[in-house]
Amino acid sequence: xxxxxxxxxxxEEKNVQSRRTVLKALAGIPVLGLFTYELMGKRSFDxxxxxRLIKELGLExxxxxxxxxxxxxxxxxxxxxxxxxTRATQLANGLGxxxxxxxxxxxxxxxxxNWLAQENLNVAITGICDVFDLHAEKGLATARNEIQxxxxxxxxxxxxxYRTYKEMLAxxxxxxxxxxxxxxxxxxxxxxxxxxxxxxxxxxxxxxxxEELNEVYQAVKNSDRVFQLGHQITQNxxxxxxxxxxxxxxxxxxxxxxxxxxxxxxxxxxIRHLDSxxxxxxxxxxxxxxxQWLGNSPKVPFSVDRFYNWTKFFAYDTGMLGQLFTHEYxxxxxxxxxxxxxxxxxxxxxxxxxxxxxxxxxxHAVFEYPDRDLTLMFSATLSSSRQRGRVFMGHDASMxxxxxxxxxxxxxxxxxxxxxxxxxxxxxxxxxxxxxxxGNIDAVSSATEKYFASRGLTSTVINGKEVDVTHLxxxxxxxxIRNGGTPSDNIEKAFEEGITVxxxxxxxxxxRRVEWDPIQRKIV
Amino acid sequence: xxxxxxxxxxxxTTLLALRLLIGWHLLYEGISxxxxxxxxxxxxxxxxxxxxxxxxxxxxxNKGVLSMADFLNTWGLIAIGLGLILGFFTRTxxxxxxxxLFIYYFNNAPIIGIEYSIPAEGSNxxxxxxxxxAVALFVLxxxxxxxxxxxxxxxxxxKSKKK
Numbered sequence: 001x002x003x004x005x006x007x008x009x010x011x012e013e014k015n016v017q018s019r020r021t022v023l024k025a026l027a028g029i030p031v032l033g034l035f036t037y038e039l040m041g042k043r044s045f046d047x048x049x050x051x052r053l054i055k056e057l058g059l060e061x062x063x064x065x066x067x068x069x070x071x072x073x074x075x076x077x078x079x080x081x082x083x084x085x086t087r088a089t090q091l092a093n094g095l096g097x098x099x100x101x102x103x104x105x106x107x108x109x110x111x112x113x114n115w116l117a118q119e120n121l122n123v124a125i126t127g128i129c130d131v132f133d134l135h136a137e138k139g140l141a142t143a144r145n146e147i148q149x150x151x152x153x154x155x156x157x158x159x160x161x162y163r164t165y166k167e168m169l170a171x172x173x174x175x176x177x178x179x180x181x182x183x184x185x186x187x188x189x190x191x192x193x194x195x196x197x198x199x200x201x202x203x204x205x206x207x208x209x210x211e212e213l214n215e216v217y218q219a220v221k222n223s224d225r226v227f228q229l230g231h232q233i234t235q236n237x238x239x240x241x242x243x244x245x246x247x248x249x250x251x252x253x254x255x256x257x258x259x260x261x262x263x264x265x266x267x268x269x270x271i272r273h274l275d276s277x278x279x280x281x282x283x284x285x286x287x288x289x290x291x292q293w294l295g296n297s298p299k300v301p302f303s304v305d306r307f308y309n310w311t312k313f314f315a316y317d318t319g320m321l322g323q324l325f326t327h328e329y330x331x332x333x334x335x336x337x338x339x340x341x342x343x344x345x346x347x348x349x350x351x352x353x354x355x356x357x358x359x360x361x362x363x364h365a366v367f368e369y370p371d372r373d374l375t376l377m378f379s380a381t382l383s384s385s386r387q388r389g390r391v392f393m394g395h396d397a398s399m400x401x402x403x404x405x406x407x408x409x410x411x412x413x414x415x416x417x418x419x420x421x422x423x424x425x426x427x428x429x430x431x432x433x434x435x436x437x438x439g440n441i442d443a444v445s446s447a448t449e450k451y452f453a454s455r456g457l458t459s460t461v462i463n464g465k466e467v468d469v470t471h472l473x474x475x476x477x478x479x480x481i482r483n484g485g486t487p488s489d490n491i492e493k494a495f496e497e498g499i500t501v502x503x504x505x506x507x508x509x510x511x512r513r514v515e516w517d518p519i520q521r522k523i524v
Numbered sequence: 525x526x527x528x529x530x531x532x533x534x535x536x537t538t539l540l541a542l543r544l545l546i547g548w549h550l551l552y553e554g555i556s557x558x559x560x561x562x563x564x565x566x567x568x569x570x571x572x573x574x575x576x577x578x579x580x581x582x583x584x585x586n587k588g589v590l591s592m593a594d595f596l597n598t599w600g601l602i603a604i605g606l607g608l609i610l611g612f613f614t615r616t617x618x619x620x621x622x623x624x625l626f627i628y629y630f631n632n633a634p635i636i637g638i639e640y641s642i643p644a645e646g647s648n649x650x651x652x653x654x655x656x657x658a659v660a661l662f663v664l665x666x667x668x669x670x671x672x673x674x675x676x677x678x679x680x681x682x683k684s685k686k687k
């Protein structure tokens with residue numbers, strides 16, 4: 001039996017009990033409170049750390065992404081493409097045109113949407129010139145494809161195949177030409193095109209002889225046409241950021257720049273006449289205009305080897321200098337405006353690919369700039385794929401410039417001495433890393449792709465838009481045609497690059513140190 | 525006859541501690557992804573080399589799917605973390621967390637012969653910390669880890685009162 005007193009006590013006990021249950025149920029709340037407190041602490045600590053160094057280095061605006069302006073206004077530009085091989089295919093993609101078969105492949109690999117989102121440049125490819133029927137037909141199919149990037153509507157203009165480049169240049173319905181032939185035609189076609197009143201986008205390298213280089217320089221200088229050399233790599237956003245880092249003198253006095261290229265496969269060694277099954281690629285005298293392909297080079301019988309592997313022979317280009325060093329030089333010249341060196345010396349040989357090639361497969365070249373207390377080095381091999389990077393060495397820090405910019409303070413730096421001593425800067429790890437927010441170069445071969453992926457560099461694909469750098473480079477050229485101005489790879493830079501390459505080439509061939517005579521404007 | 529299993533206070537407190545710690549970890553994993561605008565699961569998925577590599581490859585190659593996976597991962601982690609800390613839908617949170625952690629494990633399992641370029645923390649042979657955390661979460665799912673020290677307790681009370 002319960003008493004009155006008991007009755008009155010029971011609900012109170014129940015209340016206490018239920019209060020306890022509620023309190024127990026809320027056990028997570030203080031933990032969440034502590035979590036929030038710690039999170040805030042971590043956030044402000046990170047922010048302070050991050051901004052402190054960047055502020056002290058004066059690089060607050062470095063992360064600002066390059067804006068992709070949209071100014072495809074103006075008249076439709078009618079473009080002709082001279083030489084429709086692999087590179088021209090990529091250039092056509094940059095212009096907004098793709099072959100139906102490539103479209104299907106890109107759809108399968110999931111890359112098509114990215115390309116379709118590329119800006120409409122308001123151009124039409126109205127002319128194709130190639131000495132090889134198969135390539136010309138590929139070009140025509142590409143130009144005639146009604147599905148274009150940026151939702152561009154087909155212009156309705158006919159696409160014509162020209163048998164010779166001169167026929168194309170004589171046609172007034174072409175406003176501008178893209179030159180993507182083998183290198184021995186570049187200078188001559190560019191000179192003729194400029195004289196015929198066309199704007200020119202020419203692939204590197206500009207010229208493999210000094211005479212032709214001077215001709216093309218004079219032709220462009222005496223004309224109001226817009227010339228751009230194809231070094232799309234400078235359109236990468238990280239280059240703009242590297243430029244700012246250099247301008248802010250983060251590296252201190254730069255006295256040595258080391259540029260390198262390592263490759264280790266047949267494709268990279270310019271053996272490209274076999275298909276994936278190991279059979280010779282198509283092409284014979286019935287489908288290739290061999291005399292026109294040879295141009296001004298010595299007459300030799302047709303061979304599939306020469307047609308596809310022309311890089312191996314000095315009659316058509318300067319080998320690793322023209323094909324690889326040009327990109328390295330351009331990167332350095334865009335950043336530091338080094339111009340033509342006082343002297344160059346090159347050495348190397350054919351060490352690994354002992355086929356019928358003339359070009360060395362291992363080459364070193366050293367370029368001296370005594371006025372700037374600077375040496376530029378180029379070292380390349382076709383029989384090792386160890387990556388050595390492109391490094392700018394300053395007294396206070398070094399910069400490795402590739403797909404991203406990596407700045408590492410120097411252990412013996414004067415400028416950062418205090419910060420290194422106080423532990424703010426660790427010289428064992430990068431002081432600053434800038435990864436591309438967009439504009440990273442599309443990796444074509446799977447080995448290259450893996451290499452970039454292994455460094456976490458492909459992950460930037462997601463944030464924002466992925467933009468093809470070739471597209472940006474062509475766009476710059478087209479904007480200058482429409483609105484005036486000078487593209488980043490103008491004739492001055494092309495000339496400096498051409499001379500620098502030819503200096504090293506001459507040095508290699510003549511096995512001696514060569515110099516630039518700035519008064520005679522001649523290599524001596 | 526019906527058995528009612530009772531737990532000692534120590535047992536319950538230990539379960540609570542485990543729940544709070546795992547909850548804390550997953551919540552911060554989610555929030556740190558949310559706070560990093562450049563974060564994406566692409567780098568992690570690209571590393572996938574074992575039985576999940578096909579699915580992972582498909583996700584990475586498809587922009588829409590990838591951003592969806594990123595979104596679900598980030599908010600999934602946050603929701604699971606909050607659920608575990610607060611003891612709110614504890615069992616659902618624990619089971620979802622177990623599944624998520626198993627997905628991580630199978631994408632990055634330290635199987636003999638598979639090497640990853642992202643370095644692992646510590647030395648692992650078949651068993652990794654992710655696997656241990658997955659199983660620990662499952663333990664929480666099968667024990668009444670939220671029924672006393674969690675909002676779930678209030679829910680049960682509220683429901684039984686209604687009856």
